Structures are given as C-alpha cells and as structure tokens.
Amino acid sequence: MSERIRIVVVDDHAIFRSGLKADLDEGRIEVVGEAATVEEAVAAVAALTPEVVLLDVHLPGGRGGGGREVLQECAGLLGVTRFLALSVSDAAEDVVSVIRAGARGYVTKTSSGAEITDAVARVAGGDAVFSPRLAGFVLDAFGTASVAVEDELDRLSARELEVMRLIARGYSYKEVAKELFISIKTVETHVSAVLRKLQLSSRHELTRWAVDRRLL
Amino acid sequence: MTRRMTRSHNRILAGVAAGLAEHLGLGVGLVRLVLLASSFFFGAGVFFYAWLWVLVPVAGEMAAGVSDNDDQDGDRLRLYRPAPTQPPVSPGPMARMQSRVRRFPGGTREILLGLALVAVALFLVAQESGLNLQLGTVLPLAVIAAGAVLAWLQLDETRRAGLMNVAMVDKPVGALRLVAGLVLVVAGVLVIVAGGGSWDLVWPAALASLAVLAGVGLVLAPWMLKFWRDLQAERAGRIRETERAEIAAHLHDSVLQTLALIQRRADSAQDVVRLARAQERELRSWLYQDASRADENLVHRVKAVAAELEDAYGHPVEVIAVGDAEMSERTEALIQATREALLNAVRHAGTAVSVYIEANPDAIEVFVKDRGPGFDQAAIAADRLGVRESVVGRMQRNAGTAVILSNADGTEVRLRLPVEPASNARSTTARPKREEQERQE
Numbered sequence A: 001m002s003e004r005i006r007i008v009v010v011d012d013h014a015i016f017r018s019g020l021k022a023d024l025d026e027g028r029i030e031v032v033g034e035a036a037t038v039e040e041a042v043a044a045v046a047a048l049t050p051e052v053v054l055l056d057v058h059l060p061g062g063r064g065g066g067g068r069e070v071l072q073e074c075a076g077l078l079g080v081t082r083f084l085a086l087s088v089s090d091a092a093e094d095v096v097s098v099i100r101a102g103a104r105g106y107v108t109k110t111s112s113g114a115e116i117t118d119a120v121a122r123v124a125g126g127d128a129v130f131s132p133r134l135a136g137f138v139l140d141a142f143g144t145a146s147v148a149v150e151d152e153l154d155r156l157s158a159r160e161l162e163v164m165r166l167i168a169r170g171y172s173y174k175e176v177a178k179e180l181f182i183s184i185k186t187v188e189t190h191v192s193a194v195l196r197k198l199q200l201s202s203r204h205e206l207t208r209w210a211v212d213r214r215l216l
Numbered sequence B: 001m002t003r004r005m006t007r008s009h010n011r012i013l014a015g016v017a018a019g020l021a022e023h024l025g026l027g028v029g030l031v032r033l034v035l036l037a038s039s040f041f042f043g044a045g046v047f048f049y050a051w052l053w054v055l056v057p058v059a060g061e062m063a064a065g066v067s068d069n070d071d072q073d074g075d076r077l078r079l080y081r082p083a084p085t086q087p088p089v090s091p092g093p094m095a096r097m098q099s100r101v102r103r104f105p106g107g108t109r110e111i112l113l114g115l116a117l118v119a120v121a122l123f124l125v126a127q128e129s130g131l132n133l134q135l136g137t138v139l140p141l142a143v144i145a146a147g148a149v150l151a152w153l154q155l156d157e158t159r160r161a162g163l164m165n166v167a168m169v170d171k172p173v174g175a176l177r178l179v180a181g182l183v184l185v186v187a188g189v190l191v192i193v194a195g196g197g198s199w200d201l202v203w204p205a206a207l208a209s210l211a212v213l214a215g216v217g218l219v220l221a222p223w224m225l226k227f228w229r230d231l232q233a234e235r236a237g238r239i240r241e242t243e244r245a246e247i248a249a250h251l252h253d254s255v256l257q258t259l260a261l262i263q264r265r266a267d268s269a270q271d272v273v274r275l276a277r278a279q280e281r282e283l284r285s286w287l288y289q290d291a292s293r294a295d296e297n298l299v300h301r302v303k304a305v306a307a308e309l310e311d312a313y314g315h316p317v318e319v320i321a322v323g324d325a326e327m328s329e330r331t332e333a334l335i336q337a338t339r340e341a342l343l344n345a346v347r348h349a350g351t352a353v354s355v356y357i358e359a360n361p362d363a364i365e366v367f368v369k370d371r372g373p374g375f376d377q378a379a380i381a382a383d384r385l386g387v388r389e390s391v392v393g394r395m396q397r398n399a400g401t402a403v404i405l406s407n408a409d410g411t412e413v414r415l416r417l418p419v420e421p422a423s424n425a426r427s428t429t430a431r432p433k434r435e436e437q438e439r440q441e
Helices: A014-023 A038-048 A066-073 A092-100 A113-124 A132-142 A158-168 A173-180 A184-200 A204-212 B016-024 B028-038 B044-055 B074-078 B092-103 B107-128 B135-152 B157-167 B172-194 B199-264 B269-287 B298-313 B329-348 B386-397 B422-427 B430-440
Strands: A005-010 A029-035 A052-056 A082-087 A106-108 B317-322 B353-359 B363-370 B401-407 B410-418
Touching: A005 A014, A005 A038, A005 A113, A014 A113, A029 A038, A029 A113, A038 A052, A038 A066, A052 A066, A052 A113, A066 A082, A066 A092, A082 A092, A082 A113, A092 A106, A092 A132, A092 A184, A106 A113, A106 A132, A132 A158, A132 A184, A132 B317, A132 B353, A158 A173, A158 A184, A158 B353, A173 A184, B016 B028, B016 B044, B028 B044, B044 B107, B199 B269, B269 B298, B298 B317, B298 B329, B298 B353, B329 B353, B329 B363, B329 B386, B329 B410, B386 B401, B386 B410
Parallel strands: A005 A029, A005 A052, A052 A082, A082 A106, B317 B353
Antiparallel strands: B353 B363, B363 B410, B401 B410
16 A cells, blocks of 8 residues: 555544554554544544544534544545544443444554554455454344354354454454464455444344443 | 424413424414414314413423533533433523523513413303303402412423422322322311311311312412422432532542552553553443443453452453353352463563453353463473463363463463353253253243
C-alpha cells in the first residue's frame, strides 16, 4: 500500500487525540481531521470523506448517543468511509451498539500505536477488526453451539466459532491462520462474515442477550 | 416511541387546542374552530376539551421526576455511563419552576370562563333532552360544582394522580378501605353526637354531617395535596442529594486517592502503571457491575485471581469469559490450576496475559496465553513443582486435562474440566446418560 490512509480521529479528549496521532505510523496513516463532539464529527466526515474514522464510543454533544449517533448520521457514507470504534469501555452494550450501527471493528484505547495502525489498515482494506473482548461478546451472544449451514444469519458456522474462540484467546490473525492451517485472507473472510451476522442478525437470542445487557 | 401529547404553554384557556394542534400537525385556528363548532352539538366540544384538560399534562410537567437525575453533573457522568436510549427532554429545574409560577396567577379568570361555558353547555343539554330544570335546583348545584372545580383546578393532573396512587384509590381494595374508614368514622361520630337518640334523628344528622364533611373535604383537599406534593418534591431532592454524596464519597476514596498516590510516585513508571491499572479495574467494576452474575461463581473468582496477580506483578491480565459455572470442589481445583498458570505467565513472560474462560454444559475450558519468550518443559528440573504438579497434576486428579504449548512467540496453557467426571460415569452407567438427555431438553 503506497498511498497513505486518510483518517479522521474523533475523541473528546484533546490529549488523547494528540497522543494517538503521535503513536500512529506516519508512513502509513495521514490524520486529515479531528473532532471532539458528535456535531463536529458528522461535519468533519461529510467534508473530508476520509477512508477510516477512528471513533470514540463516548462523545458529548448531539442527542447524547455518542459514537452510535455519529454512525447513524453518517449512514449514507458507510460505503465510502469506514468506522473503527475506539473505547475504554468494556460494557457489552456500548461495543455491540456501535458495531450494530455500522462500525467495522472495535479496539481498546490501551492498544499500542502499531496495533491501531494495523487495525486501521485492515478496516481500510474492507476487513473487520475484532478485539479479544469483542470476540468474547460475540460468542456470548450467539452461543457456542455451531450449525452446518454457512449462510445462516443467526448462528455461527463451526469455522467461524473456531476463529472467534482463538481471537478471544488472544491470538492474532496470523496465529489464527497458522493454528487452523488456513490463509490470513480466509481468517479475514470469516471475521467479516461474523461482523455481518452481528450487524444483521435479528435472532431472538441476540435480542434477549442485548436486552439482558440493557442494549435495546 | 411515539411522542406524547402535552398541553401547550401558548394558550388561551388551558393550552388544549394548541397542544392538540401541535400533536396532530394541524393549525391552531382550525382546531379551535372545530372545538368551538362541536360545542354546539350537545356541548361535545366542551366535554372533549374538559376531558383533555384533565388527562393531558402540561408540556414539561411530565418530564419532572422522570429525569430528575439529569442535573448539572449529568453530562460529565454520562461520559462513563451507557448512553441513554432517549435524549432527555426535561427543560431543567429553572424552566420547570418558571412554568409552574406562570400558570397560577391569572388562572382564575380563565377557569371561571371555562366553568361558565361548561355550565351553559350542561344546561343546554338538559333543555334539549327534554328535562325541564328549575333554575332553583340548577343554581345550587352549579355553585357546588363551581366551588369544587375551582379548588381542584389548583392542581395538575399529575399531582392528583400522585395522591390517588398513595391512597391506592384506583385499586378496588384501596377504595373500599378508604370508603369503609370514612363510613366508620362518620358512624362513630354520629353515635356520640346522637347520644342514644332516636333513629329518626340519626339519618338527617348523618346526611347533614356527610354533606358538611364532603364540602370541607372538597375545599381543603387541594391545599392538602399541594402540601403533600411539596413534601414529595423535597424528599426527591434529598434522595438525589444522598446519591450524589455517595458518588462523591466513592470517587474521593478511590480515584482521588489513587491520583494523589500517582503524583507522589511519578518517577516510578511501574508503580504508576500498577496503580492506574488497579484503579481502572475498580472503577470499571463499580460502573459496569453486572448484578445478574453471582459473586461466588467461576468467572468472578477467576477475575479476582487475575486482579490479584495483576496487582502483584504489574502486568495487565485481560479476562474474557463466555458463560459461567457454579463453584464446586472440582472448579475450585480448576481455579487453583489457572492461578498457577497465570502466576507462571506474569512472572516469566513479562508481557500482557490474556485469559479466556468458556463454560459449556459439558465442559469448562480455560486458556492462559502470554507472549513471552517461552520455555522448554523438558528443561525444567524435576523438583520444580510449579507447572508439573500444580497445573498438570491437579487437573488430572480432577478428571481434567492440561496442555502446555510453548515456543518463542509465547506460551499457552489449555485447561479443560469436563462437567461430568469420569469416575461417576463408571460407577453408574445409566444415570449420567439420563441426565445428559435432560440437559439437552
């Protein structure tokens, strides 16, 4: 990838934004804009149409919806701009609500600059980024029993379950590929499929799970 | 959620027409015209108006009490709390107060006008339906009604409902109890007053005293309600104060103390990290406490062990759990084995450690992974008990398995504990099968 990835950083703490900018790999990523509130974020994304937006889950402004609200406002741009949620929160409801609103992945704020750079590159390339915790949430929500039918929205296939389990155990995509004797590309395909299911599934267990955690 | 109708502040009488117009998306003039026109059909418009007046709250009134926790600190706290699904609509304490103050003075004129209209409509209805009412009977009734309505109109629907709820008048039992109490009191008073007089005297006396009681009640009730409402507002305020004091106390004991400690130890990076990490964990568990999960279950115990080792060695330990299990002697052994594995990881790896627990109906699995330099199991001296005895041996004694994989990229310890121990299966062959079937159902 010779072109640098154009990103916008959205976070309400200026210190965190500058720290993050300093940590990101400048050779691969160009920060074209910053925003601190929901309104600023929506305006910046519409004006700059970056490839990736690093989006904090908790943001002031708007109607109090934080990152989820930014995603809903920018719904028309989701084909052009991809969102990567960035959060300190471990609350399942925060993470899953931004994912279901259209974010392509989730990383924690404690991740290193190199990790976030990789995640940005992966999201820019159209793949999904799952942290161990997000994988844990997925397994918790979908259950750990698999089904054979690959295209069913409501359950994970056996392979997807294996991939999710390994990610939850702290494996990198490369290690997952090695462990399962598949290519990294295949791992990415599985993860993207799980993301799609997480975003589109209307299965009642997922709903109940979300309600248990006060998500819906 | 659909928007609920409210009475508008932009009003001629009670804001019903304006509120209705806003709710239906029609012009205010049109709504007023329709209401006025329909008033000439047996007073339908007037009744409809009165009905809405009683049932529909004033804009802003409804939000009071519901969003009381949205005080000035709301924004700051919401940063760290799950975002509310619906944006708060309350106009804030000041605005609410203003709306309340603005409504009372000047209301009398409007009330009287409305009452006159209602009375006229009633009279017209009576005439139309063929009843020949004497002015002599209508007038006293009208006066009583006017007095009662005047008194009751000092209150809003929400406040009346508040008192009704407290007395549980809306429930049959509550209403019955209230009426029975009143009857008993009146009867008692009557017996004393009548002093064993003849029953002929008792009935008129009863009627008279009831009438007086009802009259006094009608007039006094609104003031009592007002008093009651103020009392409740004060109590709500006090509860809010206590809540904030509790939050402040918690933050003071935890976060502020830690921040002070961090400032003092600013030169020792490891101490700072350890303090920050421990504080983060504590604050998280306070904020995101999952009340549905019991304290003494497997996941909670493993998290406690991870927290303890994280504090002791200063390397972050992330615990991810899917499912949960009850504690037993065997899961206790699993926790001890997990602890040893974790201890090994934080001691020798020098990196972050991740723990993954998956509790299924048939087995509990725990994975402990680090990215340290790894070690050669064969090279460990036979007398070193750590891994061999306390991890592998312990798991085997409890009918579980332990696998340790280590290479230059890190180490992973895989523990597996079947829920149905093998020894049980051997002693009784039929029972476990049945239990398994039951579990599948």
